[in-house]
Amino acid sequence: MKKKIGHLNKGFTLIEVSVTMAILGLVLAAIYGVYNLSHKAYATEENMVEITQNGRVIFERLSREIRQATELVTELPVSEDLATSTIMFEDGHVADPYYYIRYFQEGDLVKREVVGFYFSGDPEETLVPWDAVPPIGQSLVLKTVQVAQTIGECVDQLKFWGSELVSVALNLEKKDNNLRLRTDISGRNF
Amino acid sequence: MNNFQQRGVVVVIAFLALGILLLLSAYLLSFTTVESKTASSQAVSVKTYYLAEAGINEAIWRLKNDQVWEDEFVTEPLCQTWQASFTRNYLDNTTTTVSITNSQCARGEIVATSTVSLAGGKTAQRVVKVKVLKSLGSLTEDSPVFAGAPSGESTIQASVMDVYRGNIFINNNFNIKLWSEVSAYDNPATVDIREGRALVAGNNTVSWGSVLNAEGICAKNICQTTSTCACADLEKFEECSQDACPPKSFSMPTIDFDSEDAASYKSRATTAQLQGQCSIVGKNAGGVTVLTSTDCIFSDSEFEDLLWRVGQGGRLILEHKTNGSTVSIYYVEGGIDLEGGRILEINGVLLADGTVNIGEKSQWKGDSGLNQLTVVDPGIGFPSGILTKSKINFGFYAAFQDINITGLIYSQDEIRIVSVPRTFEVVGGIIARKFSLTSAWSHLNIYLDNDIIREGVWGGPTPPGGSRPPYSPVVTVEHWEESY
Numbered sequence: 001m002k003k004k005i006g007h008l009n010k011g012f013t014l015i016e017v018s019v020t021m022a023i024l025g026l027v028l029a030a031i032y033g034v035y036n037l038s039h040k041a042y043a044t045e046e047n048m049v050e051i052t053q054n055g056r057v058i059f060e061r062l063s064r065e066i067r068q069a070t071e072l073v074t075e076l077p078v079s080e081d082l083a084t085s086t087i088m089f090e091d092g093h094v095a096d097p098y099y100y101i102r103y104f105q106e107g108d109l110v111k112r113e114v115v116g117f118y119f120s121g122d123p124e125e126t127l128v129p130w131d132a133v134p135p136i137g138q139s140l141v142l143k144t145v146q147v148a149q150t151i152g153e154c155v156d157q158l159k160f161w162g163s164e165l166v167s168v169a170l171n172l173e174k175k176d177n178n179l180r181l182r183t184d185i186s187g188r189n190f
Numbered sequence: 191m192n193n194f195q196q197r198g199v200v201v202v203i204a205f206l207a208l209g210i211l212l213l214l215s216a217y218l219l220s221f222t223t224v225e226s227k228t229a230s231s232q233a234v235s236v237k238t239y240y241l242a243e244a245g246i247n248e249a250i251w252r253l254k255n256d257q258v259w260e261d262e263f264v265t266e267p268l269c270q271t272w273q274a275s276f277t278r279n280y281l282d283n284t285t286t287t288v289s290i291t292n293s294q295c296a297r298g299e300i301v302a303t304s305t306v307s308l309a310g311g312k313t314a315q316r317v318v319k320v321k322v323l324k325s326l327g328s329l330t331e332d333s334p335v336f337a338g339a340p341s342g343e344s345t346i347q348a349s350v351m352d353v354y355r356g357n358i359f360i361n362n363n364f365n366i367k368l369w370s371e372v373s374a375y376d377n378p379a380t381v382d383i384r385e386g387r388a389l390v391a392g393n394n395t396v397s398w399g400s401v402l403n404a405e406g407i408c409a410k411n412i413c414q415t416t417s418t419c420a421c422a423d424l425e426k427f428e429e430c431s432q433d434a435c436p437p438k439s440f441s442m443p444t445i446d447f448d449s450e451d452a453a454s455y456k457s458r459a460t461t462a463q464l465q466g467q468c469s470i471v472g473k474n475a476g477g478v479t480v481l482t483s484t485d486c487i488f489s490d491s492e493f494e495d496l497l498w499r500v501g502q503g504g505r506l507i508l509e510h511k512t513n514g515s516t517v518s519i520y521y522v523e524g525g526i527d528l529e530g531g532r533i534l535e536i537n538g539v540l541l542a543d544g545t546v547n548i549g550e551k552s553q554w555k556g557d558s559g560l561n562q563l564t565v566v567d568p569g570i571g572f573p574s575g576i577l578t579k580s581k582i583n584f585g586f587y588a589a590f591q592d593i594n595i596t597g598l599i600y601s602q603d604e605i606r607i608v609s610v611p612r613t614f615e616v617v618g619g620i621i622a623r624k625f626s627l628t629s630a631w632s633h634l635n636i637y638l639d640n641d642i643i644r645e646g647v648w649g650g651p652t653p654p655g656g657s658r659p660p661y662s663p664v665v666t667v668e669h670w671e672e673s674y
Contacts, residue, residue, distance in 0.1 A: 024203070031207055038214045042221070049225050056232055068671040093671050164378070188320075188670030 044177055051154045051172035055181045058110050058152035058170060065101055066166055066185045068092035073100060073130050076161050080169070083159035087166070088115075090130075092189050098127040099145060105158040106148075108173075114146035231314075237284070238304045238316035239672075245278065245288040245302030246320050253290075253322065253665050264324060264661050269295040283307035290322075296661050297323040321669040325640065327659040329443045329647055330619060332385050333359035334638035338442025339623035340391070342604075346370050349629035356385045356638030360625075361439055363392035364409070366400045369631070373403040377638070380664055385638070389437040410436040442621055443647045445600060446654055447541060447579055448521075453654030455541050455577075459486040459521040467511045468518045472496060475503030490524025490544060502531040502557040510537040510568035517572055519649075525580065527551070529587070531559020537566045539573040539597070539646065545580040546601075549588025561588050565597040567618075567642060571651040574642060575599060575618060582622070584608060596639075598646030607634065618642035 012020075069089035077083060086104035090097070091114065100115050116127040121138040134140050156173040160166065165184040172179045252259040262272050275289035284306045292298035299321050306314045330336040334356040337344040344360045347368040355377035358364075366372050376386035386405035388394065394409035396402050407414040448456035462468055463486035472481035481499050488496070500506050511518040518538055525544025528534050529551040549561040563584075567574040575597030576582065582599060584607040596617045599605060605622040607614070607629065614629070617637045627634060648654060 020199070024199075027203055027207075031210060035210050035214070038217075042214075042217050045221060049221060049228075053228060056228075060235070064672050070669070092669065093673075188667060 043175075047174045047177040048179065051174050051177060051179045054152040054154050055170055055172050055179055058155075058158075059168070059181060059183060061112070061151055062103060062168065063183065063185050065089070065091070065093075067188050069101070069187055070097075070189045072166070072187060072190050074160070076163070076166065078161065078163050080159065080161050080167070083161040083167075083169070085158050085160070087160045088130075089187075089190075096127070098129055100130060103151070103158075104148075105155055108153055108155050109150045110152045110155050110158055110170075111148040112151045113144060113148035116143055116145050117141065118143060234306050234308065234314040235316070238306055238314050239318075241280070241284065241286045241304035241306075242302040242316045242318040242672075245286040245304060246300055246318050248276075248278075249288050249290055249300045249302070250320075250322060250665050250667070253324070254663060263290075263292070263298065264296045266295055272298070296325075297321075315674060317673045319669075319671050319673075320667055322665050322667055324661040324663075324665055326644060327662050328640045329643055329659060330621060330640075331357060331359055331389065331440060332383065332638060332640070333357040333389065334616070334619040334636045334643075335359065335625060336442060336619065336621045337361060337364075337623065337625040338440065338621065340439060342624040343392075344625045346372055346627045348631060349627045349634065350631050351627060351629070351634045352636070353386070354635065354637045355379075356619075356636075357387045357389050358404070359437075359440065360388075360390045360392070360394075361442075364388070364390040364394045366394075366396045366402055367398040369399040371401045371403070371631075374405065376405050380666075383662075383664060391436050391439045408437050442623065443643075445577060445602075445647055446649075447543070447577075451654065453649065455519055455539075455649055456487070456521055458516070458649065459519040459541075462486045462511075462516050462519050465513060465516050467513055467516045468520065469509040469511050470496065470520075471507045471509060472500040473505045473507070474501045480504070486519060487521045487523065490522060490526070493522045493524075493526060497528065497532050497534070498555075500532060502559055503533075505533040505535060507535045508537060508540060510566075510572070512568075512572070517568075517650075519573075527554075528561045528563060530554025530557030531561060533562045533564070535564045535566070536574075536576060536597070538568050539649075540576050542576075542578040543580070544578070545603075546576060546578050546582045548582075548584050550583055550585035552587045559587075560590050562591055563588065563593060563595070565595040567596040570641065571645065573598075573645045573649050575646045577646065578602070581606065584614075596642065598643055600646060618646065621647075 066089060070092040071090040073088040073090065074084065074086065086102065088100050088102040091099040091101050098116055102113050102115060104111055117130050117132065117140050118125040118127055119134045119138045120141050121135065125143060132140065154172045154174045155170065157171040159169040162184065165186055167182065167184050169182040253263055254260065259274065262274070263269060269292055272292040273290065275287065278286045286302060286304040288300065288302045290298050290300045299319060301317065301319050303315065303317045308314060335353055335358045337360045340361050343363040343365055345365045347370055349370045351372045353374040355375065358374050374386040374388060376384055384405055388402060388404040388407045390409035392409065393411045394407060446454040448454055451457060466484055468484055468486035470483040471479055474480045481496065483496065496506055508520050509518065520540045522542045524542065526542050526546045527550070528548045530553065548563050552558045565575055577598065577600040579602045581603045582601045582605045586608055590612060592612050593614045598618045599616065599620045601622040603622070604624040604626070605620060607627045612632060614634045618639045619642065620636060645651060652658060
């Protein structure tokens with residue numbers, strides 16, 4: 001019994017402990033490596049999902065509104081090199097005319113606002129076309145009908161150009177993850 | 191016991207590793223599920239949109255090709271409230287319902303609703319609404335420049351003429367010379383019809399450094415068509431076939447100037463005068479009103495007197511008036527001479543039995559100056575323009591200023607335009623037996639407007655007593671909108 005206790009108290013040799021620790025360390029390092037890699041992949045994937053979803057939302061809403069727009073106000077450049085980052089067109093969905101929707105980039109956000117125009121001498125601020133000529137002595141005043149709201153984020157660049165078709169390019173970016181989307185939209189009402 | 195303890199380490203490590211793997215797979219599962227749901231929702235949304243669009247296109251196709259739809263859409267009187275619908279069922283619980291409701295003849299709204307049934311009793315839906323119409327066929331084969339004489343040649347020299355959205359139709363020979371440039375452009379809005387053609391029943395001669403730019407040239411001596419030649423009106427012109435040139439001859443549309451019929455222009459002018467629906471205001475060069483008149487019908491000397499009284503630099507304004515049933519129509523039983531620095535503004539339509547000279551002469555009994563003619567279209571359903579049984583001449587002293595005419599310029603004889611050093615713009619059309627232009631290379635811009643031509647020839651939105659021309663085969667999409 002004493003011998004047995006003695007044997008039990010004997011403990012591990014230094015070599016045994018060292019070897020065990022070394023093996024354990026290697027195994028844990030390997031597990032950590034796999035975990036770290038997976039976590040990074042997960043984070044990248046999560047970023048991609050986020051920017052993809054932002055891209056989808058922006059394109060979905062923009063495409064639908066341009067398709068049904070009644071008039072394109074922004075004069076778009078023909079080539080992509082001269083593309084603009086903002087677009088304004090007349091809303092084709094509301095029953096009342098002369099509501100103008102504007103999409104623009106502000107920082108890494110794409111925003112949408114609705115504006116209207118009226119003559120400075122009109123106290124009722126009746127909306128008129130964007131190119132209406134005001135009576136002598138008056139001017140055309142812009143008023144915000146719906147304040148700018150964020151439609152999508154993580155936007156690196158938003159570009160509009162085209163002649164018959166409206167071409168849109170959208171570059172999204174989040175923590176070194178990039179997504180480039182582009183589409184051509186055919187306005188059905190102009 | 192020692193061995194047992196050492197095996198325990200392996201168990202711990204195995205559990206640790208399995209735990210981490212479980213965690214990772216849970217991560218993976220979570221974002222895969224979310225992404226998969228988003229992606230399928232996106233896919234369904236795209237699917238519903240395209241199905242709705244397909245439904246709209248099928249309805250438009252039926253309006254063009256399905257005999258029943260084609261007839262019922264335009265046949266009076268039932269077409270005014272005509273309705274129809276159809277449903278398409280696809281695999282995967284997908285349905286598109288399309289309905290059309292007319293608001294008036296040849297004009298209606300198509301609504302296409304597509305639905306996809308999803309798991310859990312949910313549905314995805316998209317609605318596309320489109321307003322469509324068929325316009326009336328053209329009286330001049332979509333030509334804003336229509337020279338209808340089977341004899342006599344039309345000549346363009348030392349000029350630049352641009353014809354937009356329509357064709358040039360010449361019923362005899364067409365000569366372009368002295369470094370002239372004549373262009374005709376297609377109307378991009380009418381995809382099914384290729385306008386911008388030169389249709390010449392006789393020979394087309396382009397000489398002396400001149401150019402004719404057109405989508406197609408169809409004459410006795412030339413048959414040029416573009417490779418994209420759209421043969422929507424093949425039955426009429428057969429221009430895509432080399433053997434079919436020149437185009438068939440068309441007689442010019444006739445106007446009822448002064449028959450006994452109550453619908454003739456003169457009878458209507460008489461009625462308008464009785465009902466006090468005419469108003470003429472004359473202003474002198476300083477803008478002061480010097481005369482007013484409520485007459486609609488004038489002899490040539492009476493009309494000349496009005497022009498004389500406004501004085502040099504004065505403006506004679508023929509105003510537009512209507513009481514709903516009668517509209518102002520001004521009729522001169524003779525010729526009109528615009529000379530001595532006068533401005534004539536026609537809001538609506540002015541008719542003359544004799545020759546209309548605009549700026550043929552500078553001098554008029556001591557007055558002198560440039561003369562200007564402006565025609566304003568009072569709106570849909572009302573005629574506008576200057577119409578004569580005889581000739582119309584735009585002379586040298588109508589030049590040096592912008593001339594804007596939104597209306598029909600119609601002559602039962604010849605229209606001659608000489609010297610246009612400033613822009614001359616016509617929205618509507620020019621119809622004559624013969625047409626000649628010498629503009630000193632200034633631009634004569636002519637934009638086709640079939641409605642203005644019809645209203646001018648008929649005197650209103652419908653023909654007087656006669657039958658209207660058939661509707662155009664083209665279905666125009668007027669408005670498109672989407673909702674969910």
